[in-house]
Amino acid sequence: MKTEKKLILAALGFTAAAAAALLSFSATAQNGLAGGSDSQTWDAFGGNQQAQKYSTATQITPDNAKNLKKAWELHTGDVGSGAHYTTWGATPLFVNNTVYVGTPFYKIFAVEPDTGKTKWVYDSGALGKSQNQGLKNRGVAYWAAAAPAAGQSCQKMVYIGTMQGELHGVDADTGKPCAGFGKNGVVDVNAWLTTNSKWKIGLIQPPAVYKDTLILGWAGDDWTLKTENPGTVYGIDARTGALKWTFNIIPPDQLNNTGTANVWAGISVDPETGLAFLPVSSPSPNYYGGDRLKEMPYVTATVAVKAETGEVVWARQLVHHDIWDVDINSAPTLLDIDKNGQKIPALIQATKMGFLFVLNRNTGEPVYPIVEKPVPASDVPGEVASRTQPYVATPRPTIPDTSPPVSMLADITSFGQCSRWKARLRDEGRYTPPSIKGSIAWPATVGGVEWGGGAVDPTTNTYVVNSDHVPQVYTLIPRAEADKLYGDKLRGAGGYAAQAGSAYGFKLENFLNIWGMPCWEPPYGTLLSYDMNTGKLNWEKPFGQVQKYGFYMPESWGSVTIGAPVITKSGVVFIGASMDSRVRAVDLKTGNVLWKHIVDAPAVAQPAVYTYKGRQYVVFAAGGNGILTPRLSDQLVAFALPN
């Protein structure tokens, strides 16, 4: 069947345009790591604060998953296009016998877990304010007082951030603002960033929670200016919103040379040691580093800090002198590895590079070896690329070291455009530096593993992660030429970003032919399973399907994915993420798809799994993301076995 599809495709010259959209993706804190949550709640973005994305639920099994039906759905009404274009990558929470979800219009919906009926809605009122980074949300955070004061409100709170840098805190039972949190329930986090503040920070990702401390990073813009808002992480009193500590990522003497290097993805926390693990992104300007050559050890790194003080315990830089925008972009997943009879407290840091760094989470030392390997030098005047970069061989990287060959189908249908284009570019595998003539970036800013990261079954240490295979073309444009072409625009046609203040503008192009077909061989995305006790790959399968103009491409091609998997104790993986707007159940043992269902848009975050009144539910926010497809939605949809 798959072969037939390919033949028919070739014969008809279908302009699949497959990845035209490639542009540009708890257990309570008191629970230990080994068993995940016994209460089958889902009280954090990553399922628990350890970002394991694991549920002990067992009702849905590989045998009966095919019987899953829609249990309920809710349309929040918070979806938009044009000026109000939305990006909704929320994972709902299930805690306090309620499903909580944030929306890209900055509302919190509290929903009955078995019917989907709305209990209350909190509207932050942030929609009408200026949106310098668009309308984006990845959900909410939840905190409960260890010793709640009787008869008082706000002993359990839900938090939502806005793209204006405001953090709202409301009572989890009523949805009313907590007057004691900041100013009438709102903390102006933006006001804390006083150095080089160029725009309002975006609180897209909900904070992590440790005891009475919220740990909060933010999202920014790191392509347009040389000097941007410098990366900071805040420790915040969960009750009052008071600032407890600030972690400054960029050294003070570099603040006039760079910015960002912020934490825009999830943060995980070890409830036993009180360490918070921060995935730190790239510094600005992302693609030229000639002005920021000095070592910055916390940048493009995983950094462990004490959750209650912000004091750095260890840091491990995973990309030296990043000039590819390969942010460390997902919350590290915590687990205890059994290696050679020894139990090692570990974390897995999935990356855009496709490397899975497995580190001792108490020390930052590698569990599986990290080797510094020589990488290509830059030929751009002013730039000095790092001579080496960290590589890991085990676990096997999610993508190969060299970019895929040119697609024969895309090349033939474009009369050789793909091969001619590739021949003009620098293409020396991983870490080929951006160049003036253009370079194949492999992996590029898309990744590799996107911001969802992976999931782990902590009872077996089976780790599952989805990964993209997407080369892109990076071109630096000398400042005089860039100014001539684009004037003082910070963004321009053809993927232009100014990197204003530096010696080069930058152009990001998707490696597509004139018909919009990917110029490289599929697969475009895969799902992988590893045994993290040995580091060995269990299986890898193309995952999802590309859908363009409604036409589905062969399953063997896979799909670019944004979103992440979750694992249940019964051996089922649930994941949306793919371009075809389908959500799937996958057999953890084999990687075979057990069930799939169409939802209104790609579900670009991991689902939540919970059990309520004896019934197991899997809930997806099908919000979509313009990077994948133009299809957006406001659908929150739950699946369960028939009663």
Next chain:
Amino acid sequence: MIILASLIVMAISVYDYYSPETGLIGTGGVETTAVAGLLMLLASLTLALKPNRGRFLQGFLIVSILLDILLSSVAGYFLESPVIMAAEAVALIGWLVNVIGDAADRSIETDEVEDED
């Protein structure tokens, strides 16, 4: 049968175009099959309602309908729409019946002419 199939294709295409649960909402693929269904309907109506058509028009309509059926079947396959594929199968049967029946009619007409000679 061709008329029935074309109506089914148009109906399911319109339904798919406006229904989120089909995964085809607002897509160009179902717009294409809807238009193809409409063209097939017009062609088949012409076949049915204009019996004294010329040989050229007859050939054009027969070939056009066959191409429509084949391309719509391929589209249905890639749209993963079993209804479209089933309807096209019905249309193909109708097309074969029409072609065979037409050939038989012409054969009888030829025989009659030869008998008159």
